[in-house]
Amino acid sequence: MARAPAKINLFLHVGDKRADGFHALQSLVAFTETGDELQFAAGEGVSLAIDGPFGAGLSAGADNLIVKAARALGSERGARVTLTKNLPVASGIGGGSADCATTLRGLNSLWGLGRDVAALQKIGASLGSDVPVCITCRPQWMEGRGEILTELPPLPELPIVLVNPGVGVPTGKVFAALTTLRGVGLPLPPKFSGAADLIAYLKDTSNDLEAPARIIAPVIGEVLDFIAGEGALLARMSGSGATCFGLFANADTAARAAAAIRAAHSSWWAMVSRLLSASGTICK
Ligand code: C5P
Numbered sequence: 001m002a003r004a005p006a007k008i009n010l011f012l013h014v015g016d017k018r019a020d021g022f023h024a025l026q027s028l029v030a031f032t033e034t035g036d037e038l039q040f041a042a043g044e045g046v047s048l049a050i051d052g053p054f055g056a057g058l059s060a061g062a063d064n065l066i067v068k069a070a071r072a073l074g075s076e077r078g079a080r081v082t083l084t085k086n087l088p089v090a091s092g093i094g095g096g097s098a099d100c101a102t103t104l105r106g107l108n109s110l111w112g113l114g115r116d117v118a119a120l121q122k123i124g125a126s127l128g129s130d131v132p133v134c135i136t137c138r139p140q141w142m143e144g145r146g147e148i149l150t151e152l153p154p155l156p157e158l159p160i161v162l163v164n165p166g167v168g169v170p171t172g173k174v175f176a177a178l179t180t181l182r183g184v185g186l187p188l189p190p191k192f193s194g195a196a197d198l199i200a201y202l203k204d205t206s207n208d209l210e211a212p213a214r215i216i217a218p219v220i221g222e223v224l225d226f227i228a229g230e231g232a233l234l235a236r237m238s239g240s241g242a243t244c245f246g247l248f249a250n251a252d253t254a255a256r257a258a259a260a261i262r263a264a265h266s267s268w269w270a271m272v273s274r275l276l277s278a279s280g281t282i283c284k
Contacts, residue, residue, distance in 0.1 A: 003282050004102040005035035005137055006087055006162060007094030007130060008245055008275070009238045011205035014175075015184035022129070022145045023175060026184040028205070030155055031137040032162070032273035033282065036086050036099055038066075040106040043080035046070040052085035054095075065100035065127060070107055072123050077111045088164045088269055092239030094130045101134035105283065121149070130239075137276060137283035141188055153191040154277035156198050159254035163227060163261055164243040164269045165219045171240040177212035199233045199247065206236075213241035220244065223268070230257035247275070 008030050015024035036052070048060040048067055061067065066081055081103060087095035104120045107113075115123075117135055124131030129146035141150040182205070192198040214221045220237060223244045227235035231253050232246030248254035251272075258270040276282065 002038045002040065002102050002106050003035055004038055004095070004098035004134070005031040005033065005276065005282065006273070007031060007098060007134055007239070008160070009092075009207060010202055011236070012207040012209060012239065013182035013184060013186065013205065014178060014208040015181065018145070020145075023178075024144065024184050025142065025146065026186055027142040028139070028152075028189060028202075029133050029142050030139045031134075031276045031283075032160060033276055034086070034271065034273045036095055036102075037084040038099065038102050038106060039082040040103075040110045041080045042110065043078045045078045046081070047079075048081045048083065050083045050085055052083070054088050055083070055085040058085060058089065065096045065131075066103045068127055069100045069103035069123075072127060073104065073107055073111070073113060073115075075107070075111050075113060079107055079110060081106075086271075088166075088243065090168055091164050091243040092237065092241045093162065093243045094134055094239065097128050097130035098134045098137075100124065100127055100131050102283070104131075105135065121147075135283070139277070143184065150188060152189065155275060156192060156195045157277050158195055158198070158233075158275050159248040159251045160273050160275050161227065161232070161246045161248065161254050161258045161261070162243055162271045162273065163223050163245070165217075165223050165265070166267050166269065167217045167219055167242050169213050169217050169220075169241045173216060174209050174213050174240040177215060178208065179211060180208065182206060182208055195233070195249065202234055202236075207238070209240045210237040213237060217242055226261060226264070227257065230260055232257065
C-alpha cells in the first residue's frame, strides 16, 4: 500500500499575476502522515477502482489524474490501480495531486522505469501545479506556480487536525476575489528549533487566499474560530480551501479538538494526523 498524504500550505503568499494567467506563489508546504491510499498491481491496460469515504461519484476514467499520470509515464505496460479516497476532494489539501504523484512513484517502481525524482516532478508539473511538491512529500519551499521547489530542513512533527465543512470553493473564484497580497519576497525560512519557533514564524505569515475564500464561503470563518477555540497553536486555511487545519501542542489536545468538532458539527469532516518531518517521509 502506498500513501498519498494531504498537502498542507502552512502559509501561502500570493504575488502578481504572471503572463500565463497564474499568480506567482510562495508557500511553506508540509504533509500529513495519513491521507489517501493507493495500491498498484500488474494488469492488462490501465484500470482504476475507487473506494473509501470520499470515493463515491469520482470518475475513474481518462480524466482522473491517476489515469493521466499512468499515461504520462509513456509506458506500454499495464496496471490495476486501487484508490481508497479518505480525503475530501477539491478542498485545498492536494488530494488529487497527491494521488497523481503517488501514481507516478508507484508505477515508476512497478514498471521498473528508473525515473528519478526530478524527472517525476517534471512530468507532474504538466499534470497540475501541486503535483511536483507531492512527489517526495517532504517539507518544501514552493515558488513560481508550484514548480520551483527547495527542500527544507526537518520541521517539528506537530499534531494536526484537518477540518472541512463540506462546501466547495472553486480555486479560480478565490483567486479572482483576492484583495490583499503579501507578495513573494520572503527569504528561505530558518531552521526551526522546535514547535514554538515554527509557530512564531508562521504567525508572521498568512494564507492570502483565506480572506477571499471566507467571503465566498463564510462557514470557513466558523471552522477557523472553532479550531482556534479548541486550543490550537495556529488555525489556518490550506490552499484555496475550504479545508482548514489546526496545529496542536500534543496528540491528546488534537484528538479532543477533533472529537469536539465532530460532536458539534456532524456534517463537518475532521481528521487527526501528524505533520511529517523530512526524515520521516512515507513517500518513497
Ligand atoms: O490550478 P487550478 O487549475 O486549479 O487553478 C484554477 C484557477 O485558479 C486558474 O485558472 C487561475 O485562474 C487561478 N490560479 C491562479 N494562480 C495560481 C493557481 C490558480 O491565478 N497559482
